[in-house]
Structures are given as structure tokens and as C-alpha cells.
Amino acid sequence: MVRGLERESYEFVLPCRDGVQLHGVYSPNSNDDGRLAVLIHGWEGCYTSTYLMSATNHLHRNGYSVFRLHLRDHGPTHHLNEAPFLAIRLEEVLEALSSLKEMLPGKRFYLAGFSLGGNFAVRIAANANRHDLPIERALALCPPVDPERVSWAIQRSAIYNRYFVRKWQKSLATKLSLYSAFGDHADLQDHTDIMALQEDFIPRFSHHETASSYFAAYGLTEQNLKSMDAPCHLLFTKDDPVIPVEDCSLLPELEGLSSEIAATGGHCGFVKALGLFSWADDYILSHFNKK
Incomplete structure (x- = not known):
């Protein structure tokens, strides 16, 4: 089913202000009744x-069209924008969803x-209201509430620290290969701790000094x-x-x-059986189907 779904999916480039572009993959369902599930991956x-593919397949099988949105510099998108990803770049995500609304009217x-x-x-x-986004409801699974505490939790785990440092440095290496100006920041790849990398990276690429x-x-x-424009539910484990x-x-x-x-679920794992099926898929569907 997943392979067949991918063959019937389409890549979108979503224009934002100041020449910024974000990317996503659209999996249409002719029986969606106007319902579009918009899924956003983790860092x-x-x-x-795996978790995004599993949710996409389950939602599509149950009557939703699905759009998987890439944040800047995630997936095959490093070439779209010279400036690197920052978690504070919310406005461009709102603008991308506004473009998606125009591309898929009535959803x-x-x-x-x-x-x-x-x-x-x-x-x-x-x-959502600032961009007139037609969000019926939102769901956040294992979201960082206090990002600094999360970063320290990552650093305290040798496995997660190594994983995220390597993934981030691979992303930086891709930027270096695409944009010559990034050569001045090659030393960022010398870091072995996620917090040291953050402390070095942030002042270089944002207006934040720390x-x-x-x-x-x-x-x-x-x-x-401040306030919620659309109902949003958060799930922690x-x-x-x-x-x-x-x-x-x-x-x-x-x-x-x-x-x-x-009680259980780990970090976006939510395994419910030896076959590695995710109970998060049923949870998302149930939440979306609420009247």
C-alpha cells in the first residue's frame, strides 16, 4: 500500500515571502470529502x-488526502533556501500553508x-487566523514545551546526542556543498555535543546572542x-x-x-504490537474524526 501510495503522490513547492520556498508531498484521495491531513515531521x-509514512498510509486508507510538509532544510530541500533552518522560522511555515490553501482550494x-x-x-x-488557514483541529505528539530542557535531555543521552549531532552535521555538510558562503562555518562540524553546537550555531545565524x-x-x-485560533491537543508519554x-x-x-x-510510547514510538504497528495512527485518526 505504501509503495502504491508513493507512486500516486506529487511534490509541491510552496512559495513564501522574500523568495523563500518550502516543499511537501501530496497524496490525494478522491473520497476525502474536503479533508486534508497536514503532517509535519520532527527535527x-x-x-x-517511518512514523510519518505510517500515519500517512493510515489516514489515506481512512478517507483523508494527506500533505507531508517539509520544514526548511529537511528531506530533499537544502537547495531551496540559502539561510539554514531555525525553529523560530514560524512565519514561513504559515505562509507555506497559505500557499497550500490556494493550491488546494476548498480543503x-x-x-x-x-x-x-x-x-x-x-x-x-x-x-492560524492571521493567514486565514482552514484548520479544523491540530494535534501535537511529543512536542517540546521547553526546548532548552529538551536539548539538555538529548545531551544527557549518549545515544540521542550522537544521533542528533550526526544528523545535524550531515545537514550542515549538505549546505556547505551547495553554498560557498557556508565554508566560513565548516568548524561547526567539529562539535560533538548538541548544546555546544547550539551555542555556536545560534549567534551566527539568528538575532539571538545565546x-x-x-x-x-x-x-x-x-x-x-497568547491564544489559540484552532483547537489543539497535545500528547505526551x-x-x-x-x-x-x-x-x-x-x-x-x-x-x-x-x-x-x-503511560507508554517513548519518543514518537507508540508501538502497539510485535509487528511494530503504531497506536498513534489510530489516535490521530480518532482525533481528526471527532465531531
Whole structure:
């Protein structure tokens, strides 16, 4: 089914302001009744990430058209924009979804994001009205609430620290190969700790002088969210090694923002059987189908 679905999918390039372009993959369903599931991967994930493919297949099989959106510099998109990815680049994601609305008129958006994509999903739901986005509901699975605490949790895990440093450095190497100006930043690839890499990277490519200031700019706080334009539900797990489950208590009390904590699921794993099926697929579908 997945291979057949990919053969029937189409790549979109979504224009944003100032020449920025984002990319995504559209899997249409002729029986969608106007329902479009918009899925956003996690940090250093992409449209073929296992959890995204699994959710896409399940939603498509149950009557949704699906659009898998790439954040800047994720998947095959490093060539589209010279400036690198930053998690604070929310506006371009809102603009990309506005372009998607124009390309697929009449669709109602059902938004789900995983990990960092979940953090984006919450912020999108809080800012949907500014771009007249037709978001019916949003869902965030294992989203970072306090990004600085998450980064320290990653660093404390040798496995996750090594994984994310290697993935990020591979992304930086791709940028170096595409844009000669990035040659001045080749030394970023010398870092072996995620926090040291963040502290070095952020002042070079953003207006933030410290990583702490940068992290605070996209935390899920009342100051950043203010209010919710579309209902958004957040799912956390007690055994998540990346997102401290106690961060759920830091969420602001806003109308339309809700959360729950599952006993198990790890970090976007949600395995329900030896066959590695994900119970998150059923969870997303059930949430989207709510009246």
C-alpha cells in the first residue's frame, strides 16, 4: 500500500515571502470529502520517516488526502533556501500553508506534528487566523514545551546526542556543498555535543546572542502563544527519553489547548504490537474524526 501510495503522490513547492520556498508531498484521495491531513515531521526527519509514512498510509486508507510538509532544510530541500533552518522560522511555515490553501482550494486542514513538528503545530494553531488557514483541529505528539530542557535531555543521552549531532552535521555538510558562503562555518562540524553546537550555531545565524534566548522564542508559553485560533491537543508519554514529561505542567491554560499523558510510547514510538504497528495512527485518526 505504501509503495502504491508513493507512486500516486506529487511534490509541491510552496512559495513564501522574500523568495523563500518550502516543499511537501501530496497524496490525494478522491473520497476525502474536503479533508486534508497536514503532517509535519520532527527535527531532522522527513516525509519518508517511518512514523510519518505510517500515519500517512493510515489516514489515506481512512478517507483523508494527506500533505507531508517539509520544514526548511529537511528531506530533499537544502537547495531551496540559502539561510539554514531555525525553529523560530514560524512565519514561513504559515505562509507555506497559505500557499497550500490556494493550491488546494476548498480543503479543510487537519494538522498533526511529531516532536519538533508538534511544537510547530501548536504555534500554527495559535496563529492560524492571521493567514486565514482552514484548520479544523491540530494535534501535537511529543512536542517540546521547553526546548532548552529538551536539548539538555538529548545531551544527557549518549545515544540521542550522537544521533542528533550526526544528523545535524550531515545537514550542515549538505549546505556547505551547495553554498560557498557556508565554508566560513565548516568548524561547526567539529562539535560533538548538541548544546555546544547550539551555542555556536545560534549567534551566527539568528538575532539571538545565546541559545537560551533562542529556545525561549519558540517555547510553548503563554507569551508566545497568547491564544489559540484552532483547537489543539497535545500528547505526551511518561517514558519519553527526550521530552521531560513534567514539562506538560508548564503549558499555559488557554481555551482550545488541551493535553494528556500516555503511560507508554517513548519518543514518537507508540508501538502497539510485535509487528511494530503504531497506536498513534489510530489516535490521530480518532482525533481528526471527532465531531
